Amino acid sequence: MNKRSQATYTDKTVPYTLGEIEQGAPCCIPEPVLRIQDLSVGYGNKTVLSRVSLDIHKGCITALIGPSGCGKTSFLSTLNRLTDHHEDARVSGHILFDGVDLLHDRVDTLKLRRRIGMIFQKPNPFPLSIWRNLDLPLKEHGVRERKVRQHKIEKALRDVGLWEEVSDRLDTSALSLSGGQQQRLCIARALVLEPEILLMDEPCSALDPLSSGVVEELIMRLSGRYTVVIVTHNLAQARRVANYAGFFWMTERVGTLVEFGQCQHLFETPTHELTAAYISGVRG
């Protein structure tokens, strides 16, 4: 994003605090990194998401809003092919990433998931030590040198503002951390693989307001360096953090994308009456 943020995690003498790094600048130059075309998702006989097309822009935060059950999470998990592990999931359409359709059978999903990380609603640190939570994915992706791993782990922990809090107890269980710390550890665990895109499925909804605020601030700091796609039920949060926003709704019991555009436009001058009703709290 900028040179200052680089400096803070290489220069250890500078005390690191949250909010020190300037927040993600709005994306001035739209550059699609993911192009989703005609994406439909279903489980068994039931279609949950129908014909969604949108572009995710590089370095921007894209928020997906809408009521529960309209396919936002399913949408998110097709982007890193997590739907592959759902036995009866059916996915059709195209998702272009670097010019390749990532829904293609030949795509190496392990490598794909290294480039497109995911954060879940409930923090899910592994029942391992804090250190091992970050070390394990690196090892699995073949980073053999301990020094390199050490460096990456420290960098990731500093990125999420956790280094100061846990550097003296990296050997303790990650489950002993508070909810907000656990979620930041999960974000660090995704960041340690240096992904390009982060998918976040309601990352703050299981946290108390204070931790939620810290994580939200973190997400804003990550924009620019990372492309973020975030599902949220918190409209105020979407409005605060996102550059782009998409509104999902159930039409005839199937999820669809009603409106997509710049966040400000969507919230201030929505073109669709459903969007207007939802964001003003009349429906949903």
Place this chain on the structure above:
Amino acid sequence: MADRLFAWSMSTCAFLVVLSLLWVLGDVVTEGLPHISWTFLFSAPENAGRAGGIAPILVSTFWILLIALVVALPIGLSVAVWLSEFAPVNSRFANNTGIVLDILAGVPSIVYGLFGNAFFSIYLGMGFSLLSGGLTLACMILPIFVRTCESGLRAVNNDWRRGALSLGMTKSAAIWHIILPGARPALVAGLILGLGRATAETAALLYTSGYVDRMPGSLLDSGRALSVHIYDLSMNVTGGDTAAYASALVLVILIMTLSILAQGMVDRWFKRRLVVS
């Protein structure tokens, strides 16, 4: 009033259970302890077990248990992992495997003995031997071991599976590094259940590893397990009661020690994997 009566009657039942257990233990300890000595543990039985010790019997028990565990553990764990992690949800084969395991878990051990005798001793030509006894015990403890491990694996937090997959880890890496350590308590329970059942087993061994109370020279020799020794002393040998009690005490101590050891070993193995990189 009704609540108090209810609570009182239930606590009485609990008391009775504990009492009967203590009674059995107390009986074994008071009758057996005076007879236990180093000579008893380290010498061969004489006069059909009335005198002498149980050294060859301990050795036979050790070999039979070792064979049973070495065979049952890897196979059982693999089946459990397959059932909980890999088998398709509606797979007929997986469902039937589960049903068969449940039925096998309820089969009386004497039936396993007959099977072991027919299959290992006669058909495979192992005769009455430690090997056929151990293999029979392996068959016997497999179902309960698989089922306990499987339910433990299934109970592991699904968020961890998704987390591991979303980090681009392979399924097998997730199982090895996260799911198996996560299911540790159930794995320990399965191991202890199996171990306890195998150590205490008599009926299945009568037909397979046999009665011979000599020191076994190889795995194809017949050998008498501790439980068989107790059975023989108390049923067939007049005047063998004291030796039977002493052997029973050794058996109880053995089972307790093995349980504690198993717990400790599994815990240590996993803890190393959890913390150290």
